Amino acid sequence: MIDRYLLRYFLAVIDQGSFSKAAVHCNVSQPTLSIGIAKLERLLSRQLFLRSNRRVQLTEAGVQFAVHARRIESEFNLAERAAGSESQREIFRLGTLSSIPTAWIARFAVEFGNGNDAGRIELVEGRERELLEGLARGRIDAALTILRPDNGRFSGEALLSEGYGLALAAHHPFAHDASIEASALADNVMIVRRHCEVLSETSRHFTSHGVRPFFAARTTSDDRALALVGAGVGVTVMPEGFSAEGVTRPKLAGFDFRRTIGILRAPATRASETEARALEALRTTIPAFQKA
Structure with missing residues (x-):
């Protein structure tokens, strides 16, 4: 069984970019965090990080596990809020390419918000590479960006050319x-x-x-x-x-x-109610901007 603290160590290394910064973030010593990551890798029988003096990089197994770890941690957080009788609203994190017109994003936001009292949208703007990295590391749930042939590790859906x-x-x-x-x-x-x-x-x-x-x-x-x-x-x-x-x-x-704009998502992920609503809002609004 994988303990939750191991997931937190793993996600902290991704978010902070190094073992030393992750240890500070988790309020533990670096040896403690390193032992935890090693234990997690033994439990999974997979190497999750490529370590060097300059940087820490996810392996392919690490990229795949990051998606699941984010979702598990998110479910933990939801359960904690529910147990505390706090009001909860699910958050869908959408990465948006910085070269997409503001009017498109605004139209999508209006469509998503109409009659929606349950979920929230968090817009994360970035360049192509930043959005791909965000998807790989589970920092965003989907991206509205350019679709390219080499995006094969993600599920793509074209909306407009x-x-x-x-x-x-x-x-x-x-x-x-x-x-x-x-x-x-x-x-x-x-x-x-x-x-x-x-x-x-x-x-x-x-x-x-x-x-x-x-x-x-x-x-x-x-x-x-x-x-x-x-x-x-x-x-x-x-x-x-x-x-x-x-x-x-x-x-x-x-x-x-030319460029093709569409939705990129991690493969084999089941859309939550809020995510499904957001994806449908994208499908409804973005193609309407297609030029004749």
Whole structure:
């Protein structure tokens, strides 16, 4: 039988990133915590961590066990609150890709909240790699992110596919053009979306057409990028789903990259009532933003 304190040691190492920090978090000595982890590995007949001087990394067995450990610890916490006669509301932790439009997330939140008195949603924003790591370590229950062929260890469900285009101020000389050649923007000031998943491809596209612009701003906020575009500070490239007053979205000729947005979940997990409600809200709202 696996004692609960062993699960707590295991999860603490994941969350804190090292045995020493995990020991402090658990209020035990590092040797005590190390002995506990070794005992857990013997009980499971699996090595859970790859240890080195610089970092602690989960093995494949550790990644798989982390999902179960999170759920077991969550059930323990729910049982404790119930035993104490405390009001309890289940929490569903959804990772959201930082380059997904705010309007999409807001529409989902409204749909999830309508008539829902039982569960809560916790939104955890991050980049692709951060969300994949969060799923692997059980820090989030699902992720709304880009689906890729190498995401095979997770269960994926596509919701929407979109391309990338230019974002120009409504008063820009090319604002009403349907498609614009990169070379036509040679003298334009540009805004860099530093978190863009096709940033390298965008740079190569412009440089291959002889365009080496001045960058007026570098930002990780799409809302700020849109505001700067609308103010006429510069132009940028972003997914088709973004829109704002005073901004037009013509195509960038020859830039044919696309992304598929969908739900990633740990495989073979049974959805709770709150999770099922959240997933259905995603299926209802996100595809509605699909461009024709």
